[in-house]
Amino acid sequence: MSTTVYVPRDATALALGAEAVATAIAAEAARRSLELRVVRNGSRGAFWLEPLVEVQTGNARVAYGPVRAGDVASLFDSGFLEGGKHRLGQGAVEAIPYLHKQLRLTMGRCGVIDPQSLADYQAHGGYAGLQAALAMDGAGIVKAVTDSGLRGRGGAAFPTGIKWRTVLETAAPQKYIVCNADEGDSGTFSDRLLMEGDPLCLIEGMTIAGLAVGATRGYIYLRCEYPHAHAALNAALAAARAAGFLGQSVAGSGRAFDLEVRLGAGAYICGEETSLLESLEGKRGQVRFKPPLPAIRGLFDSPTVVNNVITFASVPIVLARGAACYRDFGTGRSRGTLPVQLAGNIRRGGLVECAFGVPLRTLLEEFGGGSRTGRPVRAVQVGGPLGSYWPASKFDTPLDYEAFAQQGGMLGHGGIVVFDDTVDMAAQARYAFEFCALESCGKCTPCRIGSTRGVEVIDRLRAGDRPAQQEALLRDLCNTLTHGSLCALGGLTPLPVLSALEHFPEDFVKPKAAVAAGS
Amino acid sequence: MSARRPVTVPLRVEPGSDLPPPERSAVLEAVQACGNLPGPLLPVLHAIQDRLGWVPPRAVPLIAFELNLSRAEVHGVLSFYHYFRESKPGRHVVYLCRAEACQAVGAGALEAHAKRRLGVDFHGTTADGRYTLEPVYCLGNCACGPSVLIDKELHAGVTPARFDELVAE
Ligand SMILES: Cc1cc2nc3c(=O)[nH]c(=O)nc-3n(C[C@H](O)[C@H](O)[C@H](O)COP(=O)(O)O)c2cc1C
Ligand code: SF4
Ligand code: FES
Numbered sequence: 293m294s295t296t297v298y299v300p301r302d303a304t305a306l307a308l309g310a311e312a313v314a315t316a317i318a319a320e321a322a323r324r325s326l327e328l329r330v331v332r333n334g335s336r337g338a339f340w341l342e343p344l345v346e347v348q349t350g351n352a353r354v355a356y357g358p359v360r361a362g363d364v365a366s367l368f369d370s371g372f373l374e375g376g377k378h379r380l381g382q383g384a385v386e387a388i389p390y391l392h393k394q395l396r397l398t399m400g401r402c403g404v405i406d407p408q409s410l411a412d413y414q415a416h417g418g419y420a421g422l423q424a425a426l427a428m429d430g431a432g433i434v435k436a437v438t439d440s441g442l443r444g445r446g447g448a449a450f451p452t453g454i455k456w457r458t459v460l461e462t463a464a465p466q467k468y469i470v471c472n473a474d475e476g477d478s479g480t481f482s483d484r485l486l487m488e489g490d491p492l493c494l495i496e497g498m499t500i501a502g503l504a505v506g507a508t509r510g511y512i513y514l515r516c517e518y519p520h521a522h523a524a525l526n527a528a529l530a531a532a533r534a535a536g537f538l539g540q541s542v543a544g545s546g547r548a549f550d551l552e553v554r555l556g557a558g559a560y561i562c563g564e565e566t567s568l569l570e571s572l573e574g575k576r577g578q579v580r581f582k583p584p585l586p587a588i589r590g591l592f593d594s595p596t597v598v599n600n601v602i603t604f605a606s607v608p609i610v611l612a613r614g615a616a617c618y619r620d621f622g623t624g625r626s627r628g629t630l631p632v633q634l635a636g637n638i639r640r641g642g643l644v645e646c647a648f649g650v651p652l653r654t655l656l657e658e659f660g661g662g663s664r665t666g667r668p669v670r671a672v673q674v675g676g677p678l679g680s681y682w683p684a685s686k687f688d689t690p691l692d693y694e695a696f697a698q699q700g701g702m703l704g705h706g707g708i709v710v711f712d713d714t715v716d717m718a719a720q721a722r723y724a725f726e727f728c729a730l731e732s733c734g735k736c737t738p739c740r741i742g743s744t745r746g747v748e749v750i751d752r753l754r755a756g757d758r759p760a761q762q763e764a765l766l767r768d769l770c771n772t773l774t775h776g777s778l779c780a781l782g783g784l785t786p787l788p789v790l791s792a793l794e795h796f797p798e799d800f801v802k803p804k805a806a807v808a809a810g811s
Numbered sequence: 812m813s814a815r816r817p818v819t820v821p822l823r824v825e826p827g828s829d830l831p832p833p834e835r836s837a838v839l840e841a842v843q844a845c846g847n848l849p850g851p852l853l854p855v856l857h858a859i860q861d862r863l864g865w866v867p868p869r870a871v872p873l874i875a876f877e878l879n880l881s882r883a884e885v886h887g888v889l890s891f892y893h894y895f896r897e898s899k900p901g902r903h904v905v906y907l908c909r910a911e912a913c914q915a916v917g918a919g920a921l922e923a924h925a926k927r928r929l930g931v932d933f934h935g936t937t938a939d940g941r942y943t944l945e946p947v948y949c950l951g952n953c954a955c956g957p958s959v960l961i962d963k964e965l966h967a968g969v970t971p972a973r974f975d976e977l978v979a980e
Contacts, residue, residue, distance in 0.1 A: 304952050307967035339954040475951060478910030484951040516857070516894055517906075517950050519963050555857055558894030560948060574852030575884075576891040592849065634954060636915030641954025664916065673911055709912045709953070723914070727948070 294327035295373045298346040298353070300403065302335035302488050303520040304481070310343040312361040317345070320364050328373065334489020334524075336403030337643025338390050344403075346385050349375040355385040390640060390659060395621065397629045398606045399482070399645045402489035407524055410531045413492045419537065421608030425500045426545050430460050433504035437607060439615035441627030446472050446563075446600030447676070447704045447780075449626075449693045452607075455597060458587035459505040462595040467507035469498050469549075470572065470591060470598045473514040473521070474556055474563035477676025479635040479707030483601035485643055486631075487514075487521040490605070491528035495551070497604030499542060500611060501597050502549040510551030511591070513568050516558060525553050560677075560731040564779050565598040567733060578733045579779045600705070602631060623649035626692045634660045636709035637669075646691070653687040655708065667712040671796065673720075675704025677727050678784035680791035681720060700791065702784075717796035722750040724788040728781060738772045739782025745769060746789065756802035763800075766793070827873030837862040838870050842877040851878060852888055856895055864904075865896040900943040901936040905929075905978070906960040909946045912953035917970075921957045922946075924971040928978065942978060 299314040300306075314330055321328045335342060344357035345367070354375040356367060363380060370378040382388055396402075405412040413419070425433050438453025459467060471494065475483040487494060498510045514522055529551070532538045538550045554572055556562050562571045566580035569591050590596025606628065610618045618628045626648035632655055634641045639661035646655075656662070656669065663669050671681045680701040682689075689699050696703045711720075725746035732739045746769055753762040770786035777783040793800060827835050841858035845851050855874065859866050866889055875882045889895050907925055908918060929937050929944055936943045952958040955967035959974065966977060 303950075303965050304955055304967060307952055307958070307965040308955060342955075476949065478949045479912040479953045480949075481951040481953055517947060517960070520965075554854065556894075557853060557857070557892035558947070559892050571853065572850055574850035574888065576887050635912040636953065636956070638954070677911060707912075707953070709915055711915045715915065720911070720914075723911070731948075 294329050296329045296331055296348040297373070298331050298333045298348075300335045300343060301332035301407075301520070301524075302342070302403075303484060303518070304339050305335050305342040305344070306520065308339075308342050308358065309360055313343045313345065313359050313364065316361040316364040320368050324368060326368075326373065331406045333405065334402045334407050335485060335643075336385070336391055337399070337485055337645075338388065338640070339642040340640040341382065341388075344382070344385075345372075347372055347375060352384040352386070355382040355388065356380045357382055390642070390644075393659070394645050395629050395647050396645050397609050397618065397621070398493075398602060399486060399490070399631050399643065400609075401493065402485055402643075405490065407489055407491055408527045408531060410492065410535050410537075413490075417612060418492055418608075419496055419543070421611035422496050422500055422503075422537070422543060424611045425503050426543060430504050430506060433500060433611070434460055436611055436615045437504070440610040440618040441615075441622070441625070442603065442606055442610060442618065443626070443693070444600055445602035445606070445630070445705060446565075447477075447702075449703070452599060452603055455587055455599070456501065456504055458585065459507070459595045459597050462588050464595050466509070466592075466594045467505055468591045468594055468596040469501045469505070469507045469510035469551070470569070470596055471498055471510065471512040471601060471604055472563060472565060472568060472598055473512050473518075473601050474560075474568060475515055475518075475601070475705070476560040476563040477705050477707050479673070479709035480633050480676060480705045481635075482631040482633055482643055482706065484518055484521050486601055486605050487518070488524045491521075491524045492532060493605045493608060494525075494601055495528060495532050495538070497607040498551060499538065499549050500607050501599070501604065503542070503547060505595070505597055507595075507597065508548045508550070510549065511572055512551060512553045513562070513572055514553050514555055516555045522553060522555065529553070560727075561733045561779075561781055564781065567779075568598065569596065576733075578735055581778065602705075621647040623647075623690065623692050624694055626694070630691055630703070630706050632691065633707045634710070635707060637663045637665055637712050638710045639664050639666075648691050650691050651687070652689050652691065652708070655691075656687060656710065660710065663710060663712040665712050665714075667714065669710055670713040670715055671711045671717065671720075671792075673709045673711075673788065674707070675702040676707055677724065678702075678780060678787055679704055679707075680787045681717060681795065682791065683795045700787075702787070717792040717799040718750060718754050719799075721789045721792040721800075722747055722754075724785055724792075725750065728785040731781060733779075733781075736776060736778050736782055738776040739778075739785075742769055742773050742782070743785065746773075746785075750789075750800075753800055754802060759801065763793075826876040827870070830867075830870060830873060834863065834867055834870050835873065838873050838877065842874070846878060852880065852885065853892075856889060856892075860895060864900050865898060867899075868897050901940050903941060903962055904943045904945055906945045906947040906950070908948070908950050908952075908956060908958040908960075910949040910953075912949070913956035913958055916956045918957040921959075921969060921971060921974060925974055928971075928975060 341357035
C-alpha cells in the first residue's frame with residue numbers, strides 16, 4: 293500500500309519553498325523505488341512550521357517542519373514514511389499545541405483536505421450545510437444565520453442575518469451574491485488561507501446565501517495579488533459544477549446558482565463594498581453614497597448580498613450544526629469564532645481561530661511566542677491599516693468587537709501586526725497618511741487632500757518646527773477627516789495616527805539636542 | 812463671388828488600425844474572450860495586460876470602440892487602478908511589499924537596498940530592461956515577511972542578501 297504524504301500548496305508555504313520540497317520528495321521516492329502519493333493540501337496556518345510535511349501513518353498524521361528541499365533525503369533515511377524520528381519531527385499534527393489549542397469551526401478543513409477534491413470535502417462534512425439549507429425555505433435559512441449571531445468578518449461586523457433578510461424581502465427579477473475577497477488589510481491572510489485550503493467551503497456558503505435570498509448569480513471579487521487563490525478557486529468551481537453543486541439545478545433541487553471569480557487591480561479602496569460593486573461593473577472604484585444600501589440596490593442596481601470570505605465560509609457549519617452550536621461560543625455580542633492572524637514581528641506567526649473572548653495577550657504570548665527578533669513588543673496594530681496602534685498596557689483586552697471599540701480600537705478583519713521596540717511610531721503615523729493619500733478614491737476633499745497635508749504636518753512635527761502648533765494642526769486635520777469623510781478610509785485614518793501620538797508621544801518629539809544643532 | 816473651393820472630408824480612421832499587430836490582436840482577443848461578460852472592462856484590461864505586460868495607451872480607442880464605451884471611461888479606469896500599467900515593463904516585475912506587517916520586519920531597509928541594487932526608484936525599469944520595481948501593499952504573506960513577488964512567484968523572509976540572489980537568478 294502506498295503512503296500518503298501532504299505538502300501544502302498554500303502561497304506562504306510555496307514562498308518558503310514547498311514546491312521544491314514536493315519535487316524532492318517525489319524524486320527521492322522514485323530513487324528508492326518507494327510508492328507514495330503526494331497530496332497538495334492547503335496550510336493549517338502554523339506558518340512558522342511551513343513547509344510542514346505530513347505523513348499519514350496508521351492512526352495519525354505525523355508532521356515534520358519546517359522542511360527544506362535539502363532535508364528530504366534525511367527524512368527518508370529516518371523512516372519518516374512510518375513516522376520515524378527526525379530533528380524536524382513535530383509529532384502528531386493535531387497535537388501540536390499551537391493547533392490543538394485552537395477552536396476550528398470555520399477553518400477546520402484547511403490543511404486537512406485536498407482542496408481540489410470534492411470527495412475529500414464531502415468526507416469531512418462538506419455540503420452538509422447545503423443539504424440542510426435545501427430542506428428549508430429562504431426565511432428559514434435567514435433565521436438560522438440570524439440566530440447564530442454571525443457578524444460580518446470583513447471589518448464592520450454588521451449582523452449577517454439582517455443583511456440577508458433585507459435582500460430576501462426586496463423583490464426583484466435578479467439578485468446577486470458578491471463575495472468580498474479583496475483582503476487588502478496588511479496583516480491579514482485568513483481569506484487567502486481559506487480560499488487556497490478549502491475553497492469549496494466558500495462556494496458552499498455563497499450557494500446557501502443564494503438559496504436564502506433568491507439570488508441565482510454570484511461573484512467572487514478577488515484581489516489580483518492572490519494568483520494561487522485564483523487558481524484554487526477556479527479548480528474548485530469546476531469541480532462543484534461538474535458534480536452538479538453549481539448550475540441550473542443545485543444538487544438536483546431544481547434551483548439555479550452559479551458564480552465566477554473577478555479580479556481586482558490593486559486598489560485598496562475596492563475592498564469597500566460600494567467601491568467594489570463599481571469595480572465589478574467595470575468602473576473606477578469610487579465609493580457610492582448610501583442609501584441606497586447594496587442590499588436594496590447593489591450590483592447592476594439589483595439587491596445584492598456583499599459579505600467577506602470568512603463570513604460566507606462560516607455559514608455552512610451554522611446550517612450543518614445548527615445556529616445554537618455556533619452561538620454558544622463567544623462573548624457578549626461577539627458570537628462564534630474569529631480566525632485571528634498573527635503577523636509582522638512575531639515568532640510564531642500564522643492563523644489562530646478561537647472563540648471570541650480570548651485576551652489579546654494570550655494570542656501574542658501563548659500562541660505567538662513574543663517577537664521574532666526576541667526584543668520587547670512595543671506596539672501592535674489590530675484591524676488593518678485603519679486600526680489603532682496599542683501599547684502593552686492594552687494587551688488584556690479580550691477579542692470582542694465592543695471591548696475593542698471601547699478601548700478606542702477595532703478588531704476589523706482580525707489581523708494583528710506586531711512591532712518590537714525598534715519601531716518609530718511617528719513614521720508609522722506618517723505612513724498611515726501616506727497610504728490614505730495613495731489609496732483615496734478622490735471623492736471627498738479631506739481624504740484626498742488632507743492625507744497629503746497630514747504627511748507634511750508630521751514631517752514638520754518630527755523636524756521640531758513649532759511642534760505645539762503642528763500638533764494642534766494635526767488634531768484639527770484628523771477631526772476634519774473623521775467627520776468629513778464618506779467612508780472609513782478617510783474616516784478612520786485618524787485612528788492609527790492619533791493612537792500613535794497618544795500612546796507614543798516621545799517618538800514625535802525631536803530630541804532637543806538635534807533641534808539646537810539645527811539638523 | 813469666388814468659386815467654391817473643394818473641401819476635403821477626412822475619412823474616419825478605423826480605431827486600432829494604427830496599432831502594432833500584436834497589440835491589436837491582444838485587444839481583439841481580449842474582447843472576444845471577455846467582451847460579453849457583464850461589466851467587461853476590468854476582465855478585458857486584465858487579459859490585455861496578461862498578454863502584453865501592459866496596456867498601451869494607444870490601444871484605448873480600440874478598447875473603447877469594441878466595448879461601446881467612451882475613451883474617457885476606459886482611460887479613467889485604466890488610470891485608477893495601480894495594477895494596470897500604461898508603460899512597458901522590464902522582462903520581470905518585482906513587487907516589493909511596503910505594508911505594515913512587512914515594515915515590522917525590515918521592509919524599509921529592503922526597499923532602500925532594492926532601489927540601490929537595481930539603480931531605480933519605484934515604477935522604474937533597470938537600464939538593461941530586466942527588472943521593473945513596483946511597490947505593493949500586502950501580498951497576504953504577512954506572517955513571513957518581508958515579502959516580494961517576482962512575476963507570479965512569491966518569496967518570504969527576503970533579506971537584502973536574499974534579494975540579491977533573487978535578482979541574480
Ligand atoms: C477602505 C475599506 C476597505 C475595506 N476592505 C475590505 C476588504 O478587503 N475585505 C472585506 O471583506 N471588507 C472590506 N471592507 C468592508 C466592506 O465595506 C464591507 O463592510 C464588507 O465587505 C461586508 O461584508 P461582511 O459583513 O461579511 O464583513 C472595507 C471597508 C473599507 C471602508
Ligand atoms: S473617504 Fe476617501 S476613499 Fe472614502 S469616499 Fe471619501 S475620498 Fe473616497
Ligand atoms: S504586509 Fe507584506 S505581505 Fe502582508
